[in-house]
Amino acid sequence: MRPATQPNKIERRSFIGGSDARMIMGSDEAMLVRLWREKRGEVEPEDLSDNLIVQLGTVTEDLNRRWFERNSGHVIKDVQRRVQHPVLEWMAATLDGLVDPGGAVFEAKFMLPWTFSEEAAAEKHMAQLQHNMWVANARSAVLSIITGGGKWVEMSVHADPLYQHLLLTAEKNFWRCVMSGEEPRLFGVEPPRPRLEAVRIVDMSGSNSWAEFAATFRRTRPAYQEHESAKADIKKLVPEDAKEAIGHGLRAKRSKSGAISFELMDVEVADAPLQ
Numbered sequence: 001m002r003p004a005t006q007p008n009k010i011e012r013r014s015f016i017g018g019s020d021a022r023m024i025m026g027s028d029e030a031m032l033v034r035l036w037r038e039k040r041g042e043v044e045p046e047d048l049s050d051n052l053i054v055q056l057g058t059v060t061e062d063l064n065r066r067w068f069e070r071n072s073g074h075v076i077k078d079v080q081r082r083v084q085h086p087v088l089e090w091m092a093a094t095l096d097g098l099v100d101p102g103g104a105v106f107e108a109k110f111m112l113p114w115t116f117s118e119e120a121a122a123e124k125h126m127a128q129l130q131h132n133m134w135v136a137n138a139r140s141a142v143l144s145i146i147t148g149g150g151k152w153v154e155m156s157v158h159a160d161p162l163y164q165h166l167l168l169t170a171e172k173n174f175w176r177c178v179m180s181g182e183e184p185r186l187f188g189v190e191p192p193r194p195r196l197e198a199v200r201i202v203d204m205s206g207s208n209s210w211a212e213f214a215a216t217f218r219r220t221r222p223a224y225q226e227h228e229s230a231k232a233d234i235k236k237l238v239p240e241d242a243k244e245a246i247g248h249g250l251r252a253k254r255s256k257s258g259a260i261s262f263e264l265m266d267v268e269v270a271d272a273p274l275q
Contacts, residue, residue, distance in 0.1 A: 013039050015084070015092040016171050021131035022124075024174050025167060029186050032174075039178045057110035060146050064108035065097060067152055068144045075100045085135050090175050093135040104156070105132045105141040113149030121145055122157055130167055133159045163189075235260050 016024070016039075023035050037043045048054045065076050076097035085091040097106040107129060111121060122129075122143065129141040143155040170187035177184040204210040238245045238252050238260060245252040251263050 012045065013041055015090050016131075016175060018093050018128035018132045018135075021127040021167060021171065024170050024184075025127040025187060025189060027186060027188075032184055032186060036174070036177060036184050040181070053110065053112070056148075057108075060110050061096065061108045064110075064144050064146050064152075065106070067146070068106070068108075068142070068154065071152070072099075072154070074102070076106050083136055091131075091135055091171065093132040095132060095136065098136065098138070099142055102140075103136075103138055105129065105136055105138045107132070107141060107143050109143065109145045111145055111147050113147040113151065116145075116147050116149075116151075116153075118153060118155055121153070122155055126157070126163070127167060129157050130160060130164050131171075134164050134168070231262065234262070 020035060020039075023031050026032065034043065034046070038045050065079065069075055077100045078095055079097045080094060082092055082094045095105060096108045098104065099106050107125065109121070109125065125143060129143065133139070133141050139159050141157045141159075143157060145153045145155070147153070166187075166189050170189065173187070174184050176182075234250075234252060238254065243254055246265070249265050251265050252260050253263070254260050
């Protein structure tokens, strides 16, 4: 990848970036056509200075990065550097940073708490993450999210070769339309289900269901351990040449592979003499 400085409005028209990838792989045709017109220089980029959510994402980005560094022990380098694909000159990415060590793409986001879920967040930003990983030649990305509810979430997303292939195809088609003047159409690809790495510790003290099942688990665990121990001891008592062993309301059956299974019997049947 080749580093570059922060792009201005005119430079942004000369490449497809990560935020563009989200619109190209999205489902809003009007937004796609507007992006196409922006890249062709027919309209100015949308003014987002009055968009509170966008501005919250901007002002919390530095905090987001510092919070990630504090909690992960890693360092974020190459903050706000634009990197260009070594072959496809129209493909670039302005990175929130790269994680050191490891080189994972770092992406800082702000999201509202009442619409937040980890799966939805990863799906929403999947195209941008996969685009940036492709450009930066990274195998993974870290999505660091601060919500309006005072919650911080870190997620790891891995590079998906199949989705990146489809993404590259869609972006090539879109760029061809930019060059030719042909109006683009939606590509219509569902983002992959994200493979999320478990990184959080969650306090379930406030869950009544958790409390109920935890109490049952603690109460029954000694009996379960005693049960498993008895099974192991009984298996040792079954003669090697026995197909079945019966007694005291229990039948042990040996399969053709040698595995022993158990079933409970009525006491009257169990006490009946063997022929």
